[in-house]
Amino acid sequence: MRQKPLLLIMKELFTWILALSILCPLSLIVVNSLKTAEDANTVTMNLPHKLQWINYKEAFEGGNLLHSFFNSLLMSSVSAAISILVTSMAAFVLVRNKDRWNKMIYNYFFLGLVAPLNYVTTIKVLQTLHLQNTFPGIILVFATLGIPFAVFLFYGFISSVPTELDEAAIIDGCGLGRLFFSVVFPLLMPVTITGFILNFLGAWNDFVTPLYLLNKQNKLGMINAIYNYFGVHFNEWNMIFTIIVLTVLPVLVLYLVCQKYIISGMVSGSLKG
Amino acid sequence: MSSSNKNKWVNKIFASVALIGLLTGCGSSESNSNSTTTSSANAPDSATTKKSAVTITVATSANWTKDIDKELAKDFEAQTGNKIEFLISPDDQYVNVLKSKFQTGEGPDVYLTPSGVAMEQFLPDQHALDLSNEPWVSRYADWAKAGTTYNGKVIALNTWSVDGxxxxxxxxxxxxxxxxxxxxxxxxxxxxxxxxxxxxxxxxxxxxxxxxxxxxxxxxxxxxxxxxxxxxxxxxxxxxxxxxxxxxxxxxxxxxxxxxxxxxxxxxxxxxxxxxxxxxxxxxxxxxxxxxxxxxxxxxxxxxxxxxxxxxxxxxxxxxxxxxxSSGGIVRSINKDSKVIDAAKQYFDFLAKTENLKKYYAARPDLGPISFTDVEGKTxxxxxxxxxxxxxxxxxxxxxxxxxxxxxxxxxxxxxxxxxxxxxxxxxxxxxxxxxxxxx
Amino acid sequence: MQNKKIYSRLFVMPAFILYTILFILPVLGGLYYSFTNWSDMKPTISFIGLDNYKEIFFSSGSYLKSIYHTLSFTLYTVVFKLGIGLVLALLLNEGLKTKKVLRTVFFLPYMLSPLIIGIIFISILGPDGPLNMVLRFIGLDHLTHSWLTDKNFVLGSTMGVEIWRMAGWNMVIILAGLQTISKSYYEAAALDGAGRWKQFTQITIPFLIPTLMIATILNIIHGLRVFEIIYALTNGGPGDLTEVINTQVYKEFSTGRYGMSNALSMVAFIFTLMIAYLIKLVSSREEASS
Structure with a gap:
C-alpha cells in the first residue's frame, strides 16, 4: 500500500499517544513503589525525593519470597503442563473424529467457560479424594480450571493441521499414541506455549482459590504469602506497589520472552474455533 | 523436614501423572506402581517425625493480628516448641473463608471473631470450645467476661478492649x-x-x-x-x-x-x-x-x-x-474439633500471663481499658x-x-x-x- | 477419509475425567443447592424448589438491579472493546515501524491480575488522583469528577477500566483476522477505483465477520462473568450503584446464605449460556447462507 510518509508518521505518533494511556498507569506503580510511605500516601506521578530501594529489601526478606516463589512456580507450571497435555490429546481426537458424541463432548467442555465454580463443593470433592490441602489437589484444580479455554485453543489450531500427516503415519503403522506424540504434538508448539502460559498466568494470578483450598502456610504461592506477611501494612501505598511490582515481574519477564508465541498461538487458536 | 515433605509431594504428582498415563494405556505400568509405593511408604515416616511438637493454626482477618501477636507467637514457640501458624485472610474475605472451612470440616484450631452476639455468626454451639474452667477466666474484667459469654459459657479469650x-x-x-x-x-x-x-x-x-x-x-x-x-x-x-x-x-x-x-x-x-x-x-x-x-x-x-x-x-x-x-472488640476461640486442643489452651494461658499481657498492651496504643483486672490500664x-x-x-x-x-x-x-x-x-x-x- | 476408529475416545478421557470430577461435579452440587435453603444459620438443609429463583426475579430487592447492571456492563464493554480493538488493529495494520512494540504494550494489561488493575485504578481515579490532575493541567477542570463515587459516573468508570484492560486483547485477535485477508483483493479493488472507505466496508468488514463473532462471544462471556475488577474497584458500591450478579453472589455467600448464592450464580450461568448459544446459532446460519 502506498501512503504519504507524513501521514504514516502522524499515525505512528497518534498510536503512541494512545499507548501512553497504558504505559502511564503502569509506570505509576513503579514510581510509587520507590517512595516513602508518607510520599506515596497521595498517589501522584511526581518522582520520589529519594529512591527507597529499602522497600524491596523489606518485602523480599519479610515475605519469605524465595520459598513462596518456588511454590508458585511449582503450582503454576505443573498445573499448566497437566492441563496442556490432557487437553491437546482430547482436542486432537475431538477434531479428527467429529462424530455425534465428540461434538457433544466439545460442547460439554465449552460449558466450563461459562459455568460458575463453587468453592464449598470443590472442597468436598477434594476431601473425598484426600487431596484437600495438598499440592496435587490445588494443582489439579488449577489444571482443570484451564481446560475449557485450552480445549478451545487447541481445537482451533488442530483444525488447521493437515490430515495427510496422520494418514502417512497410520500407513507406517503408528498407533494413536505415537501418531500424536511424535508426529502431531511437535507441530502444535505455538499453541502449546500459548496455552501453557495462559494457564500458568491463571494459576499465578489466582489469589482467591488458594485461600479456600490450602490451609498450610508453607505451601502458599507468592501473592498469598506476600499478602499474609503484609496484611497488616496494607494501608501503605508504597508497600502495596512494591508488592505489585514483585508479583508482576516474573509474569512480565515471561510475557516479554514468549510474547511472540502467546499472541500468535492465541490468534491461530481462536480464529478457527 | 521440608525436603522430605517435598519428596512426598513430588512422588504424589508423579503418581497422579502416571495414573493419567495408565488411563490412556500409554504409561509403563512398572514405573507407575513404583512411584505409588514410594509415596505411600514415605507417608507414615514423615508423620512420626512430626509428632513431638504440634502446629496450632490460627485463622485471622488481616487487621486483627498485629506484629506483637506474631512476636508473642514466636516467644510461645521458643518456650513450648509448639508452632503457631497464622492463616491470614483479607478483611473482606475472612468471614467467607472461615465459614467455608467450617462447613467442610477444615476449620482451624483457633479462630478470631468479634465479641458479643457477633460470635454467633460462627455457630458457637457447633464450633466453640467451652473455656469456662480455664484459669484466666477468674481474672477477667466484668465487661470482658460478659462479651465472651454465650449461653452461660465463656467461649473466648479477650485481649482487646472495650471502647465506643x-x-x-x-x-x-x-x-x-x-x-x-x-x-x-x-x-x-x-x-x-x-x-x-x-x-x-x-x-x-x-x-x-x-x-x-x-x-x-x-x-x-x-x-x-x-x-x-x-x-x-x-x-x-x-x-x-x-x-x-x-x-x-x-x-x-x-x-x-x-x-x-x-x-x-x-x-x-x-x-x-x-x-x-x-x-x-x-x-x-x-x-x-x-x-x-x-x-x-x-x-x-x-x-x-x-x-x-x-x-x-x-x-x-x-x-x-x-x-x-462495644462488647469488647476481637476475641479468640478454640475449635471444638481441633486435634491440638491442649496445645491451644496452653497458647491461651501463655497469652493471658500478666507479663505477656503487659507486653501486648504496651504495643497496642489503640487499646484502652484492659480485659484483665491484674494489669493496669490507661485511659x-x-x-x-x-x-x-x-x-x-x-x-x-x-x-x-x-x-x-x-x-x-x-x-x-x-x-x-x-x-x-x-x-x-x-x-x-x-x-x-x-x-x-x-x-x- | 481414513478409518476414524484410530482416533479412540480414550484419548479424551483424562481431560474428560479431570474436568468432570473437579469442575462439573462441584457445579452440579451448586445447582442442587440452588434449590435448597442451605444457610449456615440452620441445622438442616431442605429442598425449597424454585423459591430462591422466585425471590431473585419477583422480589423488589436489589437482585434485579444487579442483573440490569450486569447486562448494561456487558453491552457497553463489548461494543467499546470491539470498537477500540478494531481501530487499534487497523492502525497497526498500516505498516507502522514500531508495530511489534505497540502490540506488546497494548496487550500488556491482559497479563495482569484484575485485582492488581483494580488497586492501580483506585488511586488513578480518586478525586485528587492523576487523572483529575491531568484534566486540570490541560484546563479541563469542568470534566473532573470523583470517578468512583459520583453516582453518574461510577458504573461507567468501572466499564472504562475493563475496556482499558481488554481492548488490546481484542486488537490482537482482530489484527490476526486482518492478516488472513489477501492483499490481492485490495489491489484488485484499487484498480477498479474503489476508495479506501469502500475497500473497508466491502472487503475488510465482510472478511472480518467470523473473527468479530468469536471475539463478541468471548467478550460477552467476560462481561457477564465480571467480578474481580468491580470487586477491587468499588465492591459494588457506593450504595448498590455497581452491584453486579457476581458481587451479589459473593455477598450472599459471605452472609452464609449458600442456597441463594448458588441460585444467583446459576442465573448468571444461564444468561451467559443463552446469549452465547444465540450468537453461535446466528453466526452458523450466516456462514451457511454466505
Missing amino acids: WGVLYNPALFEQAGLTVPTNYQEFVKVCEALLAKGTTPIYEPGKAEWHQEVLLNTMGSMLSKKTPGIYDQFNTNQAKLADQKDLETGLTQLKELADKGFFGKDFLSQTWENSVDAMGSGKYAMMLTYSTFQNEVLAKFPDSKADTWSMFPLPLADNKTWAT SNAYTSVITNATDGTGLDFEGGVKFWNQSVIGKLVQDLYLGGKTPKQVLEAIDSDRAKMFQ
Whole structure:
C-alpha cells in the first residue's frame, strides 16, 4: 500500500499517544513503589525525593519470597503442563473424529467457560479424594480450571493441521499414541506455549482459590504469602506497589520472552474455533 | 523436614501423572506402581517425625493480628516448641473463608471473631470450645467476661478492649471559635456551621469505608435500648422492626442533612479510613467520629498536634446523649474439633500471663481499658471526657447486642442514603428485610 | 477419509475425567443447592424448589438491579472493546515501524491480575488522583469528577477500566483476522477505483465477520462473568450503584446464605449460556447462507 510518509508518521505518533494511556498507569506503580510511605500516601506521578530501594529489601526478606516463589512456580507450571497435555490429546481426537458424541463432548467442555465454580463443593470433592490441602489437589484444580479455554485453543489450531500427516503415519503403522506424540504434538508448539502460559498466568494470578483450598502456610504461592506477611501494612501505598511490582515481574519477564508465541498461538487458536 | 515433605509431594504428582498415563494405556505400568509405593511408604515416616511438637493454626482477618501477636507467637514457640501458624485472610474475605472451612470440616484450631452476639455468626454451639474452667477466666474484667459469654459459657479469650465511637474534637479550636460542646442536634449543626464559616471542614468522614457508615447508625443503639428496655431482645427474636423506631429515622434524616450541608466536605465518599490519622493530624478537619484511643495514634504520627488534649462527645443524632460501647472488640476461640486442643489452651494461658499481657498492651496504643483486672490500664482524655459528656450514661451498641447486624449491608444502605437512592425509612426497611431473611 | 476408529475416545478421557470430577461435579452440587435453603444459620438443609429463583426475579430487592447492571456492563464493554480493538488493529495494520512494540504494550494489561488493575485504578481515579490532575493541567477542570463515587459516573468508570484492560486483547485477535485477508483483493479493488472507505466496508468488514463473532462471544462471556475488577474497584458500591450478579453472589455467600448464592450464580450461568448459544446459532446460519 502506498501512503504519504507524513501521514504514516502522524499515525505512528497518534498510536503512541494512545499507548501512553497504558504505559502511564503502569509506570505509576513503579514510581510509587520507590517512595516513602508518607510520599506515596497521595498517589501522584511526581518522582520520589529519594529512591527507597529499602522497600524491596523489606518485602523480599519479610515475605519469605524465595520459598513462596518456588511454590508458585511449582503450582503454576505443573498445573499448566497437566492441563496442556490432557487437553491437546482430547482436542486432537475431538477434531479428527467429529462424530455425534465428540461434538457433544466439545460442547460439554465449552460449558466450563461459562459455568460458575463453587468453592464449598470443590472442597468436598477434594476431601473425598484426600487431596484437600495438598499440592496435587490445588494443582489439579488449577489444571482443570484451564481446560475449557485450552480445549478451545487447541481445537482451533488442530483444525488447521493437515490430515495427510496422520494418514502417512497410520500407513507406517503408528498407533494413536505415537501418531500424536511424535508426529502431531511437535507441530502444535505455538499453541502449546500459548496455552501453557495462559494457564500458568491463571494459576499465578489466582489469589482467591488458594485461600479456600490450602490451609498450610508453607505451601502458599507468592501473592498469598506476600499478602499474609503484609496484611497488616496494607494501608501503605508504597508497600502495596512494591508488592505489585514483585508479583508482576516474573509474569512480565515471561510475557516479554514468549510474547511472540502467546499472541500468535492465541490468534491461530481462536480464529478457527 | 521440608525436603522430605517435598519428596512426598513430588512422588504424589508423579503418581497422579502416571495414573493419567495408565488411563490412556500409554504409561509403563512398572514405573507407575513404583512411584505409588514410594509415596505411600514415605507417608507414615514423615508423620512420626512430626509428632513431638504440634502446629496450632490460627485463622485471622488481616487487621486483627498485629506484629506483637506474631512476636508473642514466636516467644510461645521458643518456650513450648509448639508452632503457631497464622492463616491470614483479607478483611473482606475472612468471614467467607472461615465459614467455608467450617462447613467442610477444615476449620482451624483457633479462630478470631468479634465479641458479643457477633460470635454467633460462627455457630458457637457447633464450633466453640467451652473455656469456662480455664484459669484466666477468674481474672477477667466484668465487661470482658460478659462479651465472651454465650449461653452461660465463656467461649473466648479477650485481649482487646472495650471502647465506643464518639466525636473527637480539638478543644483549642472550639475555644478560638467561641464554641462549646453541643448537647443536641441543633447545637451540633450550629457548631458545624461556625466551623465551616471559618474555612475548616467540620468533620472528616471516611465515606468509602462502608463499615464506618454503619458505625454512624451503631452509635444510636444505646439511646434506643435505654428508652425502650428489652428492645434488643425483641430485635433478636424478630419481633421488632428498625423501621418502626422513630428515633432512628430522625437520626438518619439528620445524618443526610449533615452530608448535604457540606459538613463532611465535598468528596467525602472517596475519603478512606486509612487516611484518617493524616487527615486529623493535618488540622484541616475539626472533628471525627472515632474511638477513644484514636488520639494516641494521631499524636504518635504528629507529635506537635497536641492530640493528647483532644476531647470527645457522643454523636448527637436524634439528640443522643448516651455513649454506645462495644462488647469488647476481637476475641479468640478454640475449635471444638481441633486435634491440638491442649496445645491451644496452653497458647491461651501463655497469652493471658500478666507479663505477656503487659507486653501486648504496651504495643497496642489503640487499646484502652484492659480485659484483665491484674494489669493496669490507661485511659485517654477522650475516654474520660466522653464519659462526662454522655449525660445519659453508656450502653451496649447495636453491633454488640443485635444479631445479624451486617456492617457491609448497612454501610452500603447508608451510602445509598447520601446519594439519594433511598429515604431514611427505606434504609431501615431494607435492613429489616435483610435481617428477616436470616430468621427464615 | 481414513478409518476414524484410530482416533479412540480414550484419548479424551483424562481431560474428560479431570474436568468432570473437579469442575462439573462441584457445579452440579451448586445447582442442587440452588434449590435448597442451605444457610449456615440452620441445622438442616431442605429442598425449597424454585423459591430462591422466585425471590431473585419477583422480589423488589436489589437482585434485579444487579442483573440490569450486569447486562448494561456487558453491552457497553463489548461494543467499546470491539470498537477500540478494531481501530487499534487497523492502525497497526498500516505498516507502522514500531508495530511489534505497540502490540506488546497494548496487550500488556491482559497479563495482569484484575485485582492488581483494580488497586492501580483506585488511586488513578480518586478525586485528587492523576487523572483529575491531568484534566486540570490541560484546563479541563469542568470534566473532573470523583470517578468512583459520583453516582453518574461510577458504573461507567468501572466499564472504562475493563475496556482499558481488554481492548488490546481484542486488537490482537482482530489484527490476526486482518492478516488472513489477501492483499490481492485490495489491489484488485484499487484498480477498479474503489476508495479506501469502500475497500473497508466491502472487503475488510465482510472478511472480518467470523473473527468479530468469536471475539463478541468471548467478550460477552467476560462481561457477564465480571467480578474481580468491580470487586477491587468499588465492591459494588457506593450504595448498590455497581452491584453486579457476581458481587451479589459473593455477598450472599459471605452472609452464609449458600442456597441463594448458588441460585444467583446459576442465573448468571444461564444468561451467559443463552446469549452465547444465540450468537453461535446466528453466526452458523450466516456462514451457511454466505
